[in-house]
Amino acid sequence: GQQLNQSPQSMFIQEGEDVSMNCTSSSIFNTWLWYKQDPGEGPVLLIALYKAGELTSNGRLTAQFGITRKDSFLNISASIPSDVGIYFCAGQLLVGWGKFQFGAGTQVVVTP
């Protein structure tokens, strides 16, 4: 279930602006995943992080695995209209085999 604190809940930004969102928890994670979901579609994996402190980029997207293993952030630089959607974080717990927790999502709206 949704046990990760993801913020902000929504963002309204202008094209070209940078976007930043994060997920936090009191639990410790082995893996952080970031997904984007378009309406009525399945979440698409954007970035996967496996190591504390890891910073990974995928085009204009950059995500980091927090050094405490309890948080992660996702940045989108120079946003474009197709960045519109809901972004979810997911963390795989250090304890509990295969158990993932999900954030509630950040809705991003990009205006021209």
Add this chain to the structure above:
Amino acid sequence: DSGVTQTPKHLITATGQRVTLRCSPRSGDLSVYWYQQSLDQGLQFLIQYYNGEERAKGNILERFSAQQFPDLHSELNLSSLELGDSALYFCASSVAAGRTDTQYFGPGTRLTVL
């Protein structure tokens, strides 16, 4: 394309009925997860199977059941359907072979209960 397939894409049925949703994981993935997503809601974890065995259970109703077959495809059975069961149902798969794992989602099945 994530490599995870789900059928059917859309399903419309009446209250009290029973339906079966099907999922085929990515090639090589041993674990299958089922999620429910109601309108404007996040993902609610239902159940996980690993190599045919149930591994973890989430907020799955007793009216719902699932299984994973020897060829690793999975089915989610929803019975005595209620209006509130209308939602998107997603399947995800992963290798689940180590302490770090990555889930890939299918396109989902949209269930409408009338």
